[in-house]
Amino acid sequence: MAPMTDIKPGFRDPVLDSQATFRAVLDAMARPGRLRTLALLEDAPAPLAPATAAVCLALVDQDTPLWIAPDLRSQAAETFLKFHCGCPIVDDRAKAAFAIASAAKLPSLGGFAIGDDAYPETSTTVIVQTGGLAAGDGLTLSGPGIEDTHRLAVSGLRSGVWREWMENGVLFPCGIDLILVDGATLAALPRTTTVTEA
Numbered sequence: 001m002a003p004m005t006d007i008k009p010g011f012r013d014p015v016l017d018s019q020a021t022f023r024a025v026l027d028a029m030a031r032p033g034r035l036r037t038l039a040l041l042e043d044a045p046a047p048l049a050p051a052t053a054a055v056c057l058a059l060v061d062q063d064t065p066l067w068i069a070p071d072l073r074s075q076a077a078e079t080f081l082k083f084h085c086g087c088p089i090v091d092d093r094a095k096a097a098f099a100i101a102s103a104a105k106l107p108s109l110g111g112f113a114i115g116d117d118a119y120p121e122t123s124t125t126v127i128v129q130t131g132g133l134a135a136g137d138g139l140t141l142s143g144p145g146i147e148d149t150h151r152l153a154v155s156g157l158r159s160g161v162w163r164e165w166m167e168n169g170v171l172f173p174c175g176i177d178l179i180l181v182d183g184a185t186l187a188a189l190p191r192t193t194t195v196t197e198a
Contacts, residue, residue: 008045008076010057010084021058025179028188033141033152035133037185045076049129050184052100053080056127060098062086067096071105072129096124103130103156109164112176120173123191131156133182140196141189152187154180162195169194 011017017040024036044053060066066087068077081087090096094113101107106128115123138153139162168175168191175191189195 006076006079007083008043008053008080010080011040011054014057017054018058021054025055025059025186025188028179028186029145029177029190031145032143032189032193033135033139033146033150033187035135035185035187039184041184045074045080047072047074047129048077048080048100049181051181051186052127052129054184055179055181055186056081056087056098056100057084059125060085060087062088064097065090065095067091067093067099067124069099069101069105069107071102072100093124097122099124099126101126101128103128103154104158106158106161109161109168109176114168114171114174114176116174120175123174123176125177125179127179127181128157129181130154131182133180133185133187138198140198141193142196143193145190146193155182162197165189165195 021038024038028036038051038054040054041050044050064087066089078089093099093111112124132155134153136151141150141152172191177191178189180187
């Protein structure tokens, strides 16, 4: 483990900032594709984005195994997450409650835990660090929480993701959920959201 002086600080107010982040994620899940900004961390250990670190601080603990994609693993990031969250970091993404991946190297969605009919909530929530998020263009989103349709542009994703997302939606009530991140900004795509490419 890195020396204590090398570990990046977490939330300034652990209780209030964690609650604010939790509410922001819930709101993002309730309104798929809507952008939310989490300006709660001054710094995050590379290569984690500030929103990624904030979501982990609020939602990940000793009972939520975390998987980190190889291209996003660093000693600084792992030390930060273990120290502030106390979470076990697992090598098998099928056993993870949360996962962190980059858009360009996002693994097959089918390899994450999808839960089962009795416990669909035991699926993986995947935090995807994108190359950019912008409202009003790009993908067309529809489904629960969206009055008609909503447009969201997501940069940097590898090809084939939205075909896999369609297959994920068929699994309902099972299936994974996505939290898309760009710096301090995030948008959520619960498994019930339909995505149509332009």
